[in-house]
Amino acid sequence: MIGPFGKSPKVSHHARAVVTGAGSGIGAAFAVELAKRGGRVVCSDIDEVAAKRTVSAITDLGADAVAIACDVTQLGDVQELAVQSQSWFGTTPTLVINNAGVGSGGAPIGELPIEDWQWVLGINLWGPIHGCHVFAPILRSAEPSNTPRGIINVASAAAFGAAPSMAAYNVSKAGALSLSETLAAELSGSGVKVTALCPTFVKTNILEAGRISAETNQFAHRIMRWTGVSAEKVAKTCLDAHDRGDLYCMPQLEAKIGWSIKRLVPGTYTRAVGLVSRIAPL
Known part of the structure:
Protein backbone atom coordinates (compact mmCIF):
# COMPACT_ATOMS: atom_id res chain seq x y z
CA MET A 1 0.00 0.00 0.00
CA ILE A 2 1.72 3.16 -1.24
CA GLY A 3 0.82 6.75 -0.44
CA PRO A 4 0.29 9.57 -2.96
CA PHE A 5 4.00 10.46 -3.00
CA GLY A 6 5.26 6.91 -3.33
CA LYS A 7 5.81 6.41 0.39
CA SER A 8 4.20 3.75 2.55
CA PRO A 9 1.70 5.38 4.96
CA LYS A 10 2.74 5.50 8.61
CA VAL A 11 0.65 3.25 10.82
CA SER A 12 1.98 4.86 14.00
CA HIS A 13 0.91 8.39 13.11
CA HIS A 14 -2.58 9.36 14.31
CA ALA A 15 -3.18 5.71 15.19
CA ARG A 16 -6.12 4.34 17.09
CA ALA A 17 -3.95 2.04 19.16
CA VAL A 18 -4.54 -0.74 21.66
CA VAL A 19 -1.50 -1.58 23.79
CA THR A 20 -1.45 -4.47 26.25
CA GLY A 21 0.88 -4.37 29.23
CA ALA A 22 0.73 -0.58 28.95
CA GLY A 23 1.12 0.01 32.68
CA SER A 24 4.92 0.03 32.62
CA GLY A 25 8.07 -0.66 30.63
CA ILE A 26 7.96 -1.03 26.87
CA GLY A 27 4.16 -0.98 26.83
CA ALA A 28 3.99 2.38 28.58
CA ALA A 29 6.72 3.71 26.27
CA PHE A 30 4.75 2.56 23.21
CA ALA A 31 1.59 4.23 24.51
CA VAL A 32 3.27 7.57 25.25
CA GLU A 33 5.17 7.62 21.95
CA LEU A 34 1.98 6.88 20.00
CA ALA A 35 0.29 9.77 21.78
CA LYS A 36 3.19 12.04 20.80
CA ARG A 37 2.60 10.96 17.19
CA GLY A 38 -0.98 12.15 17.37
CA GLY A 39 -2.61 8.86 18.30
CA ARG A 40 -5.44 7.94 20.63
CA VAL A 41 -4.45 5.07 22.90
CA VAL A 42 -6.21 2.32 24.83
CA CYS A 43 -3.82 1.49 27.67
CA SER A 44 -4.59 -2.06 28.73
CA ASP A 45 -3.01 -3.86 31.66
CA ILE A 46 -3.94 -6.48 34.23
CA ASP A 47 -3.04 -3.75 36.75
CA GLU A 48 -5.60 -1.04 36.03
CA VAL A 49 -3.95 1.38 38.46
CA ALA A 50 -0.69 1.13 36.49
CA ALA A 51 -2.59 1.62 33.22
CA LYS A 52 -4.18 4.75 34.64
CA ARG A 53 -0.72 6.14 35.44
CA THR A 54 0.19 5.79 31.77
CA VAL A 55 -3.08 7.45 30.81
CA SER A 56 -2.21 10.37 33.09
CA ALA A 57 1.17 10.74 31.39
CA ILE A 58 -0.60 10.83 28.03
CA THR A 59 -3.29 13.30 29.04
CA ASP A 60 -0.54 15.55 30.45
CA LEU A 61 0.68 15.75 26.85
CA GLY A 62 -2.76 16.88 25.76
CA ALA A 63 -3.54 13.58 24.05
CA ASP A 64 -6.42 11.15 24.45
CA ALA A 65 -6.18 7.81 26.27
CA VAL A 66 -8.22 5.42 28.36
CA ALA A 67 -7.30 2.60 30.76
CA ILE A 68 -8.97 -0.80 30.38
CA ALA A 69 -8.17 -3.74 32.66
CA CYS A 70 -7.39 -6.95 30.78
CA ASP A 71 -5.84 -10.31 31.64
CA VAL A 72 -4.38 -11.42 28.31
CA THR A 73 -4.32 -15.06 29.43
CA GLN A 74 -8.12 -15.03 29.26
CA LEU A 75 -9.69 -15.02 25.80
CA GLY A 76 -12.89 -13.50 27.17
CA ASP A 77 -10.94 -10.55 28.59
CA VAL A 78 -9.28 -9.88 25.24
CA GLN A 79 -12.61 -10.13 23.43
CA GLU A 80 -14.06 -7.61 25.90
CA LEU A 81 -11.03 -5.39 25.36
CA ALA A 82 -11.84 -5.34 21.65
CA VAL A 83 -15.47 -4.45 22.34
CA GLN A 84 -14.61 -1.64 24.76
CA SER A 85 -11.85 -0.31 22.50
CA GLN A 86 -14.12 -0.09 19.49
CA SER A 87 -16.77 1.60 21.60
CA TRP A 88 -14.27 4.17 22.89
CA PHE A 89 -12.77 4.85 19.45
CA GLY A 90 -16.21 4.91 17.85
CA THR A 91 -14.73 2.71 15.12
CA THR A 92 -12.12 -0.01 14.71
CA PRO A 93 -8.54 0.31 16.03
CA THR A 94 -5.76 0.71 13.49
CA LEU A 95 -2.85 -0.62 15.55
CA VAL A 96 -2.65 -3.39 18.15
CA ILE A 97 0.51 -3.97 20.18
CA ASN A 98 0.60 -7.31 21.99
CA ASN A 99 3.19 -6.35 24.58
CA ALA A 100 2.16 -7.84 27.95
CA GLY A 101 4.92 -10.12 29.17
CA VAL A 102 6.80 -11.53 32.15
CA GLY A 103 10.30 -12.85 32.81
CA SER A 104 11.45 -16.27 33.95
CA GLY A 105 14.81 -17.93 34.42
CA GLY A 106 17.37 -19.61 36.60
CA ALA A 107 16.53 -23.31 36.38
CA PRO A 108 17.20 -25.91 33.65
CA ILE A 109 14.55 -27.95 31.91
CA GLY A 110 13.39 -30.66 34.29
CA GLU A 111 13.95 -28.48 37.35
CA LEU A 112 11.88 -25.46 36.36
CA PRO A 113 8.43 -26.02 37.92
CA ILE A 114 5.68 -26.85 35.45
CA GLU A 115 3.64 -24.10 37.11
CA ASP A 116 6.25 -21.57 35.95
CA TRP A 117 6.06 -22.94 32.40
CA GLN A 118 2.28 -22.52 32.46
CA TRP A 119 2.49 -19.01 33.91
CA VAL A 120 5.06 -17.76 31.39
CA LEU A 121 3.45 -19.37 28.35
CA SER A 141 -11.92 -6.04 7.60
CA ALA A 142 -11.54 -2.41 8.71
CA GLU A 143 -12.99 0.23 6.43
CA PRO A 144 -11.82 2.04 4.45
CA SER A 145 -9.46 -0.68 3.31
CA ASN A 146 -6.66 1.80 2.55
CA THR A 147 -6.41 2.89 6.20
CA PRO A 148 -2.90 2.14 7.55
CA ARG A 149 -3.24 -0.78 9.98
CA GLY A 150 -0.89 -3.04 11.87
CA ILE A 151 -0.03 -5.50 14.62
CA ILE A 152 3.17 -5.49 16.66
CA ASN A 153 4.01 -8.55 18.74
CA VAL A 154 6.69 -8.06 21.38
CA ALA A 155 8.96 -11.08 21.21
CA SER A 156 12.63 -11.00 22.23
CA ALA A 157 16.13 -11.93 21.11
CA ALA A 158 15.50 -14.85 23.47
CA ALA A 159 13.29 -16.22 20.70
CA PHE A 160 16.45 -17.36 18.89
CA GLY A 161 19.08 -16.92 21.62
CA ALA A 162 18.69 -20.36 23.26
CA ALA A 163 20.21 -19.20 26.56
CA PRO A 164 20.33 -22.10 29.06
CA SER A 165 18.14 -21.92 32.18
CA MET A 166 15.72 -19.64 30.30
CA ALA A 167 13.66 -22.33 28.58
CA ALA A 168 10.14 -21.16 29.38
CA TYR A 169 10.91 -17.58 28.42
CA ASN A 170 12.80 -18.64 25.27
CA VAL A 171 9.98 -20.93 24.14
CA SER A 172 7.31 -18.30 24.77
CA LYS A 173 9.17 -15.70 22.73
CA ALA A 174 10.03 -18.16 19.95
CA GLY A 175 6.32 -18.88 19.70
CA ALA A 176 5.51 -15.17 19.52
CA LEU A 177 8.06 -14.77 16.73
CA SER A 178 6.63 -17.69 14.75
CA LEU A 179 3.12 -16.35 15.33
CA SER A 180 4.19 -13.01 13.86
CA GLU A 181 5.81 -14.59 10.82
CA THR A 182 2.76 -16.74 10.12
CA LEU A 183 0.37 -13.83 10.60
CA ALA A 184 2.45 -11.68 8.25
CA ALA A 185 2.18 -14.37 5.58
CA GLU A 186 -1.56 -14.68 6.08
CA LEU A 187 -2.11 -10.91 5.96
CA SER A 188 0.11 -10.33 2.94
CA GLY A 189 -1.74 -8.08 0.51
CA SER A 190 -4.39 -7.13 3.07
CA GLY A 191 -2.82 -3.78 3.98
CA VAL A 192 -2.21 -4.92 7.57
CA LYS A 193 1.46 -4.77 8.55
CA VAL A 194 2.99 -7.14 11.10
CA THR A 195 6.19 -6.57 13.07
CA ALA A 196 7.92 -8.76 15.65
CA LEU A 197 9.99 -6.79 18.14
CA CYS A 198 13.11 -8.68 19.30
CA PRO A 199 15.14 -6.62 21.77
CA THR A 200 17.88 -7.84 24.09
CA PHE A 201 18.15 -6.08 27.45
CA VAL A 202 15.77 -3.15 28.01
CA LYS A 203 15.71 -1.07 31.17
CA THR A 204 12.27 -2.02 32.53
CA ASN A 205 10.84 -3.66 35.66
CA ILE A 206 10.50 -7.11 34.07
CA LEU A 207 13.15 -8.59 36.39
CA GLU A 208 11.24 -7.51 39.48
CA ALA A 209 7.92 -8.79 38.14
CA GLY A 210 9.22 -12.15 36.91
CA ARG A 211 9.95 -15.54 38.44
CA ILE A 212 13.74 -15.39 38.27
CA SER A 213 16.33 -16.92 40.58
CA ALA A 214 18.38 -14.53 42.70
CA GLU A 215 21.63 -15.39 40.88
CA THR A 216 20.10 -14.91 37.43
CA ASN A 217 18.44 -11.71 38.58
CA GLN A 218 21.75 -10.25 39.76
CA PHE A 219 23.51 -11.26 36.53
CA ALA A 220 20.72 -9.80 34.38
CA HIS A 221 20.79 -6.54 36.35
CA ARG A 222 24.51 -6.19 35.67
CA ILE A 223 24.08 -6.83 31.96
CA MET A 224 21.14 -4.43 31.84
CA ARG A 225 23.20 -1.67 33.44
CA TRP A 226 26.03 -2.23 30.95
CA THR A 227 24.13 -2.81 27.72
CA GLY A 228 20.45 -2.09 28.33
CA VAL A 229 18.70 0.64 26.38
CA SER A 230 15.66 2.64 27.40
CA ALA A 231 12.13 1.46 26.73
CA GLU A 232 11.48 4.80 25.01
CA LYS A 233 14.24 4.19 22.46
CA VAL A 234 12.98 0.67 21.79
CA ALA A 235 9.40 1.90 21.26
CA LYS A 236 10.47 4.65 18.86
CA THR A 237 12.72 2.30 16.88
CA CYS A 238 10.01 -0.33 16.61
CA LEU A 239 7.28 2.09 15.53
CA ASP A 240 9.57 3.48 12.84
CA ALA A 241 10.38 -0.06 11.67
CA HIS A 242 6.67 -0.91 11.61
CA ASP A 243 5.95 2.18 9.53
CA ARG A 244 8.53 0.98 7.00
CA GLY A 245 6.80 -2.40 6.85
CA ASP A 246 9.64 -4.33 8.50
CA LEU A 247 8.68 -7.79 9.76
CA TYR A 248 11.58 -7.90 12.22
CA CYS A 249 12.69 -5.13 14.53
CA MET A 250 15.94 -5.75 16.41
CA PRO A 251 16.71 -2.44 18.07
CA GLN A 252 20.16 -3.39 19.39
CA LEU A 253 23.31 -4.42 17.53
CA GLU A 254 23.85 -7.57 19.60
CA ALA A 255 20.40 -8.85 18.61
CA LYS A 256 21.18 -8.34 14.91
CA ILE A 257 24.55 -10.06 15.26
CA GLY A 258 23.06 -13.00 17.18
CA TRP A 259 20.25 -13.37 14.66
CA SER A 260 22.69 -13.40 11.73
CA ILE A 261 25.05 -15.95 13.31
CA LYS A 262 22.19 -18.22 14.35
CA ARG A 263 20.81 -18.26 10.81
CA LEU A 264 24.22 -18.87 9.20
CA VAL A 265 25.66 -21.51 11.56
CA PRO A 266 22.92 -22.64 13.94
CA GLY A 267 24.75 -25.68 15.29
CA THR A 268 27.94 -23.76 16.01
CA TYR A 269 25.95 -20.94 17.57
CA THR A 270 24.10 -23.26 19.96
CA ARG A 271 27.28 -25.07 21.01
CA ALA A 272 28.96 -21.71 21.65
CA VAL A 273 26.05 -20.53 23.81
CA GLY A 274 26.30 -23.72 25.86
CA LEU A 275 30.05 -23.28 26.31
CA VAL A 276 29.70 -19.65 27.39
CA SER A 277 26.97 -20.57 29.87
CA ARG A 278 29.29 -23.08 31.55
CA ILE A 279 32.02 -20.46 31.85
CA ALA A 280 29.67 -17.72 33.07
CA PRO A 281 26.44 -19.49 34.11
CA LEU A 282 23.22 -17.55 34.47
Whole structure:
Protein backbone atom coordinates (compact mmCIF):
# COMPACT_ATOMS: atom_id res chain seq x y z
CA MET A 1 0.00 0.00 0.00
CA ILE A 2 1.72 3.16 -1.24
CA GLY A 3 0.82 6.75 -0.44
CA PRO A 4 0.29 9.57 -2.96
CA PHE A 5 4.00 10.46 -3.00
CA GLY A 6 5.26 6.91 -3.33
CA LYS A 7 5.81 6.41 0.39
CA SER A 8 4.20 3.75 2.55
CA PRO A 9 1.70 5.38 4.96
CA LYS A 10 2.74 5.50 8.61
CA VAL A 11 0.65 3.25 10.82
CA SER A 12 1.98 4.86 14.00
CA HIS A 13 0.91 8.39 13.11
CA HIS A 14 -2.58 9.36 14.31
CA ALA A 15 -3.18 5.71 15.19
CA ARG A 16 -6.12 4.34 17.09
CA ALA A 17 -3.95 2.04 19.16
CA VAL A 18 -4.54 -0.74 21.66
CA VAL A 19 -1.50 -1.58 23.79
CA THR A 20 -1.45 -4.47 26.25
CA GLY A 21 0.88 -4.37 29.23
CA ALA A 22 0.73 -0.58 28.95
CA GLY A 23 1.12 0.01 32.68
CA SER A 24 4.92 0.03 32.62
CA GLY A 25 8.07 -0.66 30.63
CA ILE A 26 7.96 -1.03 26.87
CA GLY A 27 4.16 -0.98 26.83
CA ALA A 28 3.99 2.38 28.58
CA ALA A 29 6.72 3.71 26.27
CA PHE A 30 4.75 2.56 23.21
CA ALA A 31 1.59 4.23 24.51
CA VAL A 32 3.27 7.57 25.25
CA GLU A 33 5.17 7.62 21.95
CA LEU A 34 1.98 6.88 20.00
CA ALA A 35 0.29 9.77 21.78
CA LYS A 36 3.19 12.04 20.80
CA ARG A 37 2.60 10.96 17.19
CA GLY A 38 -0.98 12.15 17.37
CA GLY A 39 -2.61 8.86 18.30
CA ARG A 40 -5.44 7.94 20.63
CA VAL A 41 -4.45 5.07 22.90
CA VAL A 42 -6.21 2.32 24.83
CA CYS A 43 -3.82 1.49 27.67
CA SER A 44 -4.59 -2.06 28.73
CA ASP A 45 -3.01 -3.86 31.66
CA ILE A 46 -3.94 -6.48 34.23
CA ASP A 47 -3.04 -3.75 36.75
CA GLU A 48 -5.60 -1.04 36.03
CA VAL A 49 -3.95 1.38 38.46
CA ALA A 50 -0.69 1.13 36.49
CA ALA A 51 -2.59 1.62 33.22
CA LYS A 52 -4.18 4.75 34.64
CA ARG A 53 -0.72 6.14 35.44
CA THR A 54 0.19 5.79 31.77
CA VAL A 55 -3.08 7.45 30.81
CA SER A 56 -2.21 10.37 33.09
CA ALA A 57 1.17 10.74 31.39
CA ILE A 58 -0.60 10.83 28.03
CA THR A 59 -3.29 13.30 29.04
CA ASP A 60 -0.54 15.55 30.45
CA LEU A 61 0.68 15.75 26.85
CA GLY A 62 -2.76 16.88 25.76
CA ALA A 63 -3.54 13.58 24.05
CA ASP A 64 -6.42 11.15 24.45
CA ALA A 65 -6.18 7.81 26.27
CA VAL A 66 -8.22 5.42 28.36
CA ALA A 67 -7.30 2.60 30.76
CA ILE A 68 -8.97 -0.80 30.38
CA ALA A 69 -8.17 -3.74 32.66
CA CYS A 70 -7.39 -6.95 30.78
CA ASP A 71 -5.84 -10.31 31.64
CA VAL A 72 -4.38 -11.42 28.31
CA THR A 73 -4.32 -15.06 29.43
CA GLN A 74 -8.12 -15.03 29.26
CA LEU A 75 -9.69 -15.02 25.80
CA GLY A 76 -12.89 -13.50 27.17
CA ASP A 77 -10.94 -10.55 28.59
CA VAL A 78 -9.28 -9.88 25.24
CA GLN A 79 -12.61 -10.13 23.43
CA GLU A 80 -14.06 -7.61 25.90
CA LEU A 81 -11.03 -5.39 25.36
CA ALA A 82 -11.84 -5.34 21.65
CA VAL A 83 -15.47 -4.45 22.34
CA GLN A 84 -14.61 -1.64 24.76
CA SER A 85 -11.85 -0.31 22.50
CA GLN A 86 -14.12 -0.09 19.49
CA SER A 87 -16.77 1.60 21.60
CA TRP A 88 -14.27 4.17 22.89
CA PHE A 89 -12.77 4.85 19.45
CA GLY A 90 -16.21 4.91 17.85
CA THR A 91 -14.73 2.71 15.12
CA THR A 92 -12.12 -0.01 14.71
CA PRO A 93 -8.54 0.31 16.03
CA THR A 94 -5.76 0.71 13.49
CA LEU A 95 -2.85 -0.62 15.55
CA VAL A 96 -2.65 -3.39 18.15
CA ILE A 97 0.51 -3.97 20.18
CA ASN A 98 0.60 -7.31 21.99
CA ASN A 99 3.19 -6.35 24.58
CA ALA A 100 2.16 -7.84 27.95
CA GLY A 101 4.92 -10.12 29.17
CA VAL A 102 6.80 -11.53 32.15
CA GLY A 103 10.30 -12.85 32.81
CA SER A 104 11.45 -16.27 33.95
CA GLY A 105 14.81 -17.93 34.42
CA GLY A 106 17.37 -19.61 36.60
CA ALA A 107 16.53 -23.31 36.38
CA PRO A 108 17.20 -25.91 33.65
CA ILE A 109 14.55 -27.95 31.91
CA GLY A 110 13.39 -30.66 34.29
CA GLU A 111 13.95 -28.48 37.35
CA LEU A 112 11.88 -25.46 36.36
CA PRO A 113 8.43 -26.02 37.92
CA ILE A 114 5.68 -26.85 35.45
CA GLU A 115 3.64 -24.10 37.11
CA ASP A 116 6.25 -21.57 35.95
CA TRP A 117 6.06 -22.94 32.40
CA GLN A 118 2.28 -22.52 32.46
CA TRP A 119 2.49 -19.01 33.91
CA VAL A 120 5.06 -17.76 31.39
CA LEU A 121 3.45 -19.37 28.35
CA GLY A 122 0.02 -18.15 29.45
CA ILE A 123 1.12 -14.52 29.34
CA ASN A 124 3.99 -14.37 26.83
CA LEU A 125 2.56 -16.75 24.22
CA TRP A 126 -1.18 -17.11 24.79
CA GLY A 127 -1.41 -13.35 25.30
CA PRO A 128 -0.25 -12.59 21.73
CA ILE A 129 -2.23 -15.56 20.40
CA HIS A 130 -5.41 -14.18 21.97
CA GLY A 131 -4.58 -10.68 20.75
CA CYS A 132 -4.03 -11.82 17.16
CA HIS A 133 -7.02 -14.17 17.23
CA VAL A 134 -9.35 -11.37 18.30
CA PHE A 135 -7.90 -8.33 16.56
CA ALA A 136 -6.51 -9.68 13.26
CA PRO A 137 -10.00 -10.21 11.75
CA ILE A 138 -11.05 -6.74 12.97
CA LEU A 139 -8.04 -5.06 11.36
CA ARG A 140 -8.33 -7.13 8.19
CA SER A 141 -11.92 -6.04 7.60
CA ALA A 142 -11.54 -2.41 8.71
CA GLU A 143 -12.99 0.23 6.43
CA PRO A 144 -11.82 2.04 4.45
CA SER A 145 -9.46 -0.68 3.31
CA ASN A 146 -6.66 1.80 2.55
CA THR A 147 -6.41 2.89 6.20
CA PRO A 148 -2.90 2.14 7.55
CA ARG A 149 -3.24 -0.78 9.98
CA GLY A 150 -0.89 -3.04 11.87
CA ILE A 151 -0.03 -5.50 14.62
CA ILE A 152 3.17 -5.49 16.66
CA ASN A 153 4.01 -8.55 18.74
CA VAL A 154 6.69 -8.06 21.38
CA ALA A 155 8.96 -11.08 21.21
CA SER A 156 12.63 -11.00 22.23
CA ALA A 157 16.13 -11.93 21.11
CA ALA A 158 15.50 -14.85 23.47
CA ALA A 159 13.29 -16.22 20.70
CA PHE A 160 16.45 -17.36 18.89
CA GLY A 161 19.08 -16.92 21.62
CA ALA A 162 18.69 -20.36 23.26
CA ALA A 163 20.21 -19.20 26.56
CA PRO A 164 20.33 -22.10 29.06
CA SER A 165 18.14 -21.92 32.18
CA MET A 166 15.72 -19.64 30.30
CA ALA A 167 13.66 -22.33 28.58
CA ALA A 168 10.14 -21.16 29.38
CA TYR A 169 10.91 -17.58 28.42
CA ASN A 170 12.80 -18.64 25.27
CA VAL A 171 9.98 -20.93 24.14
CA SER A 172 7.31 -18.30 24.77
CA LYS A 173 9.17 -15.70 22.73
CA ALA A 174 10.03 -18.16 19.95
CA GLY A 175 6.32 -18.88 19.70
CA ALA A 176 5.51 -15.17 19.52
CA LEU A 177 8.06 -14.77 16.73
CA SER A 178 6.63 -17.69 14.75
CA LEU A 179 3.12 -16.35 15.33
CA SER A 180 4.19 -13.01 13.86
CA GLU A 181 5.81 -14.59 10.82
CA THR A 182 2.76 -16.74 10.12
CA LEU A 183 0.37 -13.83 10.60
CA ALA A 184 2.45 -11.68 8.25
CA ALA A 185 2.18 -14.37 5.58
CA GLU A 186 -1.56 -14.68 6.08
CA LEU A 187 -2.11 -10.91 5.96
CA SER A 188 0.11 -10.33 2.94
CA GLY A 189 -1.74 -8.08 0.51
CA SER A 190 -4.39 -7.13 3.07
CA GLY A 191 -2.82 -3.78 3.98
CA VAL A 192 -2.21 -4.92 7.57
CA LYS A 193 1.46 -4.77 8.55
CA VAL A 194 2.99 -7.14 11.10
CA THR A 195 6.19 -6.57 13.07
CA ALA A 196 7.92 -8.76 15.65
CA LEU A 197 9.99 -6.79 18.14
CA CYS A 198 13.11 -8.68 19.30
CA PRO A 199 15.14 -6.62 21.77
CA THR A 200 17.88 -7.84 24.09
CA PHE A 201 18.15 -6.08 27.45
CA VAL A 202 15.77 -3.15 28.01
CA LYS A 203 15.71 -1.07 31.17
CA THR A 204 12.27 -2.02 32.53
CA ASN A 205 10.84 -3.66 35.66
CA ILE A 206 10.50 -7.11 34.07
CA LEU A 207 13.15 -8.59 36.39
CA GLU A 208 11.24 -7.51 39.48
CA ALA A 209 7.92 -8.79 38.14
CA GLY A 210 9.22 -12.15 36.91
CA ARG A 211 9.95 -15.54 38.44
CA ILE A 212 13.74 -15.39 38.27
CA SER A 213 16.33 -16.92 40.58
CA ALA A 214 18.38 -14.53 42.70
CA GLU A 215 21.63 -15.39 40.88
CA THR A 216 20.10 -14.91 37.43
CA ASN A 217 18.44 -11.71 38.58
CA GLN A 218 21.75 -10.25 39.76
CA PHE A 219 23.51 -11.26 36.53
CA ALA A 220 20.72 -9.80 34.38
CA HIS A 221 20.79 -6.54 36.35
CA ARG A 222 24.51 -6.19 35.67
CA ILE A 223 24.08 -6.83 31.96
CA MET A 224 21.14 -4.43 31.84
CA ARG A 225 23.20 -1.67 33.44
CA TRP A 226 26.03 -2.23 30.95
CA THR A 227 24.13 -2.81 27.72
CA GLY A 228 20.45 -2.09 28.33
CA VAL A 229 18.70 0.64 26.38
CA SER A 230 15.66 2.64 27.40
CA ALA A 231 12.13 1.46 26.73
CA GLU A 232 11.48 4.80 25.01
CA LYS A 233 14.24 4.19 22.46
CA VAL A 234 12.98 0.67 21.79
CA ALA A 235 9.40 1.90 21.26
CA LYS A 236 10.47 4.65 18.86
CA THR A 237 12.72 2.30 16.88
CA CYS A 238 10.01 -0.33 16.61
CA LEU A 239 7.28 2.09 15.53
CA ASP A 240 9.57 3.48 12.84
CA ALA A 241 10.38 -0.06 11.67
CA HIS A 242 6.67 -0.91 11.61
CA ASP A 243 5.95 2.18 9.53
CA ARG A 244 8.53 0.98 7.00
CA GLY A 245 6.80 -2.40 6.85
CA ASP A 246 9.64 -4.33 8.50
CA LEU A 247 8.68 -7.79 9.76
CA TYR A 248 11.58 -7.90 12.22
CA CYS A 249 12.69 -5.13 14.53
CA MET A 250 15.94 -5.75 16.41
CA PRO A 251 16.71 -2.44 18.07
CA GLN A 252 20.16 -3.39 19.39
CA LEU A 253 23.31 -4.42 17.53
CA GLU A 254 23.85 -7.57 19.60
CA ALA A 255 20.40 -8.85 18.61
CA LYS A 256 21.18 -8.34 14.91
CA ILE A 257 24.55 -10.06 15.26
CA GLY A 258 23.06 -13.00 17.18
CA TRP A 259 20.25 -13.37 14.66
CA SER A 260 22.69 -13.40 11.73
CA ILE A 261 25.05 -15.95 13.31
CA LYS A 262 22.19 -18.22 14.35
CA ARG A 263 20.81 -18.26 10.81
CA LEU A 264 24.22 -18.87 9.20
CA VAL A 265 25.66 -21.51 11.56
CA PRO A 266 22.92 -22.64 13.94
CA GLY A 267 24.75 -25.68 15.29
CA THR A 268 27.94 -23.76 16.01
CA TYR A 269 25.95 -20.94 17.57
CA THR A 270 24.10 -23.26 19.96
CA ARG A 271 27.28 -25.07 21.01
CA ALA A 272 28.96 -21.71 21.65
CA VAL A 273 26.05 -20.53 23.81
CA GLY A 274 26.30 -23.72 25.86
CA LEU A 275 30.05 -23.28 26.31
CA VAL A 276 29.70 -19.65 27.39
CA SER A 277 26.97 -20.57 29.87
CA ARG A 278 29.29 -23.08 31.55
CA ILE A 279 32.02 -20.46 31.85
CA ALA A 280 29.67 -17.72 33.07
CA PRO A 281 26.44 -19.49 34.11
CA LEU A 282 23.22 -17.55 34.47
